[in-house]
Amino acid sequence: MELSENERYLKAKARMEQIKGFYWHLFTYVFMIPLLAVVNYLTTDFPWVIFPILGWGIGLTIHWFAVFMRHSIFGKQWEERKIREFMEDDEKEQKQLYR
Numbered sequence: 001m002e003l004s005e006n007e008r009y010l011k012a013k014a015r016m017e018q019i020k021g022f023y024w025h026l027f028t029y030v031f032m033i034p035l036l037a038v039v040n041y042l043t044t045d046f047p048w049v050i051f052p053i054l055g056w057g058i059g060l061t062i063h064w065f066a067v068f069m070r071h072s073i074f075g076k077q078w079e080e081r082k083i084r085e086f087m088e089d090d091e092k093e094q095k096q097l098y099r
Contacts (some may be wrong), residue, residue: 001029007095018066018067022063022064022067022068023065025060025063029056029057029060032052032056033049033052033053033056036049036052037049087096
């Protein structure tokens with residue numbers, strides 16, 4: 001099943017938007033965490049900035065996995081490989097049944 005030029009363009013554009021969204025998320029994290037650390041330093045002795053660092057960092061890590069690792073773990077290539085594997089297994093079973 002081949003994609004048309006327009007479908008390929010839309011797919012590439014959607015992928016680019018995902019990557020751009022991640023980089024905006026990363027930029028915001030890198031900008032805001034030091035700002036929060038300064039506010040924490042100036043206002044109290046309790047290191048509450050640890051909580052946004054960890055929470056936001058976990059969210060950023062999940063976002064990274066969703067954008068960059070999704071395709072390598074359960075992407076189209078994996079799906080195609082598993083389909084071929086299941087079809088080959090089925091073919092072997094059929095050959096054994098009718099021998």
